[in-house]
Amino acid sequence: MKSDILSAIGKKLRNVRKEKGLSLAEVARKSGITAGLLSKIENFRTMPSLPVLYKISEALEEPLSELVKPVDNEPESSYTIIRKGEGEIELRYDSKGLTYEKLMSQIIHNHPVKVVTVTVQPGVFRKPLANDSYELVYMLEGEIIYGLLDEEVHLKQGDTLYFNGQIPHSLKNPGDQSAILFKTYFMNSGD
Numbered sequence: 001m002k003s004d005i006l007s008a009i010g011k012k013l014r015n016v017r018k019e020k021g022l023s024l025a026e027v028a029r030k031s032g033i034t035a036g037l038l039s040k041i042e043n044f045r046t047m048p049s050l051p052v053l054y055k056i057s058e059a060l061e062e063p064l065s066e067l068v069k070p071v072d073n074e075p076e077s078s079y080t081i082i083r084k085g086e087g088e089i090e091l092r093y094d095s096k097g098l099t100y101e102k103l104m105s106q107i108i109h110n111h112p113v114k115v116v117t118v119t120v121q122p123g124v125f126r127k128p129l130a131n132d133s134y135e136l137v138y139m140l141e142g143e144i145i146y147g148l149l150d151e152e153v154h155l156k157q158g159d160t161l162y163f164n165g166q167i168p169h170s171l172k173n174p175g176d177q178s179a180i181l182f183k184t185y186f187m188n189s190g191d
Contacts, residue, residue, distance in 0.1 A: 009053075012067055014042040016060050030059035036094075043090055044105050046132040047112050047187050080104060087117065097124030098171070112187035119180050120144060120173040128168035133185040137161040142179025145172040 017027050024042075028035040032055055040046040041056070048056070057064040087101035098120050105114040114133075117140070120126075128147060137146075139155045146153040147170035148163055155161055163169065165185070173179045 009068055010042045010044045013038075013056060013060070016062050016067070017042075020060065022060070027056065027059045031055040039093060040131060043092060044102075044112075044114055044187075045185070080106075090116070094129055095126050097121040098126060114185040114187065116183050116185075117180060118183055119178050120171065121178055122173055122176050124171075124173050126171040128170040130168045131165040131185070132188040133165040134188075135161075135163055135165045136184040136186070138182040140180040140182055142173065142177055143175045144179045144181065145174055146170070147172070 017024070024035040024038050028038045031038070031052075033052060037046065037048075037052075038056070041048045041052075053067070054064055057067050060067075082103045087103045090100040090102050092098070092100060098118055101117045101119075103115045103117065105112065107113075120142070137155065137160065139157050139159045141157055143157075144155045146155065146161060146163075148167055153161060166188075
């Protein structure tokens with residue numbers, strides 16, 4: 001399956017960083033960016049500008065050309081299918097109690113798009129955070145409360161929410177069962 005090119009770059013950055021025994025904070029300090037931004041790039045939650053990517057390559061002492069080298073040469077298929085359980089679990093330091101399963105991330109008509117399912121454990125509250133995307137959320141199971149600016153938006157099974165992810169947003173599962181969301185991130189370009 002030909003997909004996940006930008007996601008693969010983020011994964012490659014993380015792998016090189018770990019192979020060299022460097023923490024997020026060390027690479028961030030050496031590159032002059034924040035650890036939060038580096039984490040977002042590694043997890044394909046934002047798309048870095050070329051100057052930011054270059055700074056990261058210098059901090060890692062790895063040629064930029066190696067970091068962005070195509071990761072596969074498979075021919076493009078006319079469709080993509082992700083079977084149950086084939087998604088990739090993403091580790092996120094800022095979202096304890098939430099499990100992100102990446103189903104796909106691709107460039108569609110020159111725009112990066114990422115699709116995940118998110119399982120939110122009962123009673124979990126995730127503090128407000130922001131990202132460089134617009135988000136479309138569809139509730140598959142359970143109940144969630146999104147905090148957007150000064151509002152609380154209650155979502156139940158079958159509800160859909162679309163919002164600008166650059167607005168800090170919190171997430172809370174007030175129920176006694178896990179909630180499952182289907183999310184699509186429409187990524188902004190730049191840093």
